Amino acid sequence: MKTAVIYATRSGTAEKCSEKLSEMLAGESAIINIKKVSSPDLSGYDAVIVGSSIRIGKVQKEISEFVQKNLETLKEKRLGVFLCMGAGEENFSEYLSRNFPKEFLDKCKAKGFFGGDSISRDWDSFQR
Ligand SMILES: Cc1cc2nc3c(=O)[nH]c(=O)nc-3n(C[C@H](O)[C@H](O)[C@H](O)COP(=O)(O)O)c2cc1C
Known part of the structure; x- marks a missing residue:
């Protein structure tokens, strides 16, 4: 099984x-x-995991464009998705459905809520 982990980050959390x-x-x-690689060749991969951080409720635009374009x-692949985010897990499914097509999400075998870094905790309390 060959897997591509395709991510977008602003300050490194999704990369880590x-x-x-x-x-x-x-x-x-x-x-x-x-x-850095805007149109990766997916042909050699059996599985693709897509990950992004959330900013102001949205995934990075490069990730949403990638998913739209390659839907x-x-x-055809085994799929997974993850989000890095400051808000709690109760917001996870809403962020997923707001940012990815249902067709994509329905095919994801794994959906990872990975939390955020310390900036995200500050951000979360700032919003309350
Ligand atoms: C300007 C800014 C906006 C953010 N907006 C949100 C948000 O709307 N919802 C949320 O859950 N987290 C939000 N966060 C928290 C980030 O998702 C979190 O810090 C994450 O770890 C960043 O990942 P990255 O380094 O991969 O970009 C925000 C962070 C920043 C700095």
Whole structure:
């Protein structure tokens, strides 16, 4: 099984999570920063995990564009998704459904709520 972990980050959390995740995966994996490689070749991968942080309720635009553009190809793969976010887990499914097509989410075998860094905790309390 060959897996691509495709992520977008603003300040590094989603990158760190991608690295940890990739270490945990069985088989071969590649970590791809979508801001550096905007159209990755998915043909060699059996599985794709898409990850992003949330800013003002949204995933990074490069990640949503990537999913929109490659939806049909992605649907042929084993899929996973994760979010880095400051808000609590009770907001996780809402953020997912606001940011990704239902067709994509329905096919995801794993959905990871990975929390956020310390900035995110400040952000969370700032909002209350
Ligand atoms: C300007 C800004 C806006 C943010 N907006 C949200 C938000 O709307 N909801 C949320 O859950 N977390 C929010 N966060 C927290 C981030 O998702 C969190 O810090 C995350 O770890 C950042 O990941 P990154 O370093 O991969 O970009 C925000 C953080 C910043 C700095």
